[in-house]
Amino acid sequence: MFLLSCPHCGEKREEEEFAYGGEAFIARPADPETLDDEGWGDYLFKRKNTKGWHWEMWGHQTGCRKFFIVKRNTASHAIAGSWTLAEGRKAYDAEGGAA
Amino acid sequence: MSKSLMQSPLHHFDLAKQAVKPDGRHGVWAGELPLAGYIALRGDSATPAFVEAASSALGVPLPVTPCTLAQSGAVKVAWISPDEWLVVCPREKLGATIAALERALEGIRSQVVDNSGGYTQVLLTGANASDVLAHCTVYDIAHLDPGKVVGTTFGKSATLLHRQDRGFCLIFRRSFADYLWRFMVRAATPYGFGVALREDASAAERETA
Numbered sequence: 091m092f093l094l095s096c097p098h099c100g101e102k103r104e105e106e107e108f109a110y111g112g113e114a115f116i117a118r119p120a121d122p123e124t125l126d127d128e129g130w131g132d133y134l135f136k137r138k139n140t141k142g143w144h145w146e147m148w149g150h151q152t153g154c155r156k157f158f159i160v161k162r163n164t165a166s167h168a169i170a171g172s173w174t175l176a177e178g179r180k181a182y183d184a185e186g187g188a189a
Numbered sequence: 190m191s192k193s194l195m196q197s198p199l200h201h202f203d204l205a206k207q208a209v210k211p212d213g214r215h216g217v218w219a220g221e222l223p224l225a226g227y228i229a230l231r232g233d234s235a236t237p238a239f240v241e242a243a244s245s246a247l248g249v250p251l252p253v254t255p256c257t258l259a260q261s262g263a264v265k266v267a268w269i270s271p272d273e274w275l276v277v278c279p280r281e282k283l284g285a286t287i288a289a290l291e292r293a294l295e296g297i298r299s300q301v302v303d304n305s306g307g308y309t310q311v312l313l314t315g316a317n318a319s320d321v322l323a324h325c326t327v328y329d330i331a332h333l334d335p336g337k338v339v340g341t342t343f344g345k346s347a348t349l350l351h352r353q354d355r356g357f358c359l360i361f362r363r364s365f366a367d368y369l370w371r372f373m374v375r376a377a378t379p380y381g382f383g384v385a386l387r388e389d390a391s392a393a394e395r396e397t398a
Contacts, residue, residue, distance in 0.1 A: 099255050100255045101339075104342070150340075
């Protein structure tokens with residue numbers, strides 16, 4: 091268990107209040123109709139599954155019910171920070187879009 | 190058609206029959222507050238026009254600081270998220286409050302929804318009230334200052350929680366009321382649990398008002 095800082099509530103809260111939202115910044119294909127099955131399957135199921143720093147989404151389910159961005163080390167559970175979706179995107183892009 | 194009847198989501202516990210005036214013999218007392226009006230208010234807290242209009246309609250400044258509660262008379266406004274608030278008012282004020290909000294917010298991007306069928310409130314008091322909450326929720330109760338309202342986990346469900354009088358007020362979903370009440374009673378029983386007279390609960394509410 092760890093503590094997550096919710097950028098909306100401005101507080102550190104127990105992990106139990108949150109729901110994991112998976113890898114962040116997965117772009118939905120612009121035109122799903124023309125995409126082949128492999129491409130759609132990749133969008134739905136293929137993940138980086140990083141060991142180390144990972145950009146992910148968490149939902150503050152029993153608090154403000156908003157999703158936000160967390161940069162977490164999947165090996166050590168160290169947390170580099172949490173941001174709103176818009177701010178997280180900026181931080182992610184500033185790192186070159188990859189951890 | 191049968192006449193529609195509003196009843197408490199805890200009615201099947203027949204709390205009124207078990208209720209006694211709270212005294213020192215139990216560590217924890219709980220009582221359901223009278224059915225109230227609950228209004229879900231949504232809008233952008235970064236838009237001054239919205240905040241001003243909502244504040245003037247409610248007669249209390251809209252709490253835009255995260256996790257804060259604004260109270261004026263019997264009307265309670267709880268911050269839920271940057272774009273959502275829960276307004277709790279006496280049932281007899283419900284229609285007028287909704288009408289005032291709708292009038293004030295006309296033309297401003299917002300939403301006002303009567304959610305009165307969806308919630309209920311329980312007032313938890315007694316010397317061991319915070320111990321019970323420590324068993325049931327994951328929030329650090331020591332950091333729950335007066336005027337603060339937090340949404341947190343309660344067992345496997347969720348509740349809004351804030352200090353009221355010398356105890357705690359829990360605002361939670363009607364559909365989870367049975368679960369929450371049983372969970373709380375089970376956690377409270379080792380400390381001695383009593384159902385507080387509803388008159389006391391409502392009197393306590395009027396005191397704050």
